[in-house]
Amino acid sequence: MSRPVFRFAPSPNGFLHLGHAYSALLNARMAAEANGRLLLRIEDTDESRSREAFVRAISEDLAWLGISWEEPVRRQSEHFADYETHLGRLWAMAAIYPCFCSRRIADAQALRSSDPDGQRHYGGTCRSLPRAQGKARSARGDIHGWRIDMARVGNAEAAVWGDATIAKRRVGSSYHIAVVTDDALQGVTHVVRGKDIEPATSLHKLLQKLLDLPTPHYFHHDLIRDAEGQKLSKSLSSTSLRQLRAVGVTADDLRRRLGFA
Structure with a gap:
């Protein structure tokens, strides 16, 4: 064993x-x-x-x-290539879409509801962007992030995050797509981390389900x-x-x- x-x-x-x-x-x-x-x-x-x-x-x-x-x-x-592979799979199943909004634009069009971090949910401006147009803009290097289309693939637990950004082109990746990819590739079976990260677990479990990755056992300890x-x-x-x-x-x-x- x-x-x-x-x-x-x-x-x-x-x-x-x-x-x-x-x-x-x-x-x-x-x-x-x-x-x-x-x-x-x-x-x-x-x-x-x-x-x-x-x-x-x-x-x-x-x-x-x-x-x-x-x-x-x-x-x-x-290991950015590993994360790009998983982003490609999510794009192929229409689970994510590119968002070209600056933070200022996203904040201006935000919804009243907020995520567990207190950030107001994205208003969805780029969600309706034709896929061909989004792919072309991404290919030519327009700065963007990748948001999960929660209305299409979400569940009640992860929906509290709205269309969360799971990767940012500017820095190659962001926490969510990278952590679920690494945990799977490294065979991590137990994730022990602080309670401040506990709300993100629902989003990680959703990504693991979509990508057919194993879900580790999670334990969130008290903070110092x-x-x-x-x-x-x-x-x-x-x-x-x-x-x-x-x-x-x-x-x-x-x-x-x-x-x-």
Whole structure:
């Protein structure tokens, strides 16, 4: 019988903080308890924010925590062709359509309803664009994203996202199409991640169903929060593991603090 496969998949757009440490340590512990495998994946499709210095720091911080993972490490920026293949399949079944609206135009024509992230649903301007015209504009390089046609392929659970953008031409891919593709190609059986990502699971399950991909077991853990109750975030400049290390915090100290003594 094959072994369970877990993965820790950070984006290299900042240094890891306590929230990342908790998720990585939990994945490592669950993998060990299940006699499973632990993979490290670098989700670096956002070329405008990803930095090599952060990629190196991820490995350094995880090693400092005492976490080991299998090699080679998959980097999403090296596998755009895999995502394009799945986008091609979705296009062939008319499950997605290209959207050429700028963010300003999309916001101006948005519906009253909102998705779980609080973003108002797309109004559907490009949904009625003839497929031949959309394909021609895409082929000539017009900047666009790919939206899922929720009215055509959705279900009640995923419909809360509206016609969500699952890929962006500007950066090659976006989180949704890349993560379901990678999980399938890497044989991931257990996805352990924070509750902030839990709402996206319905969209991921829909994409897995459309693409005939296996659906992993999902577990969403509580988030580590600061003194004000806000979740830790790179965008909020939450204290990084490197900063803690610099002031004398040891890996054992941190593991005890997070419940992994």
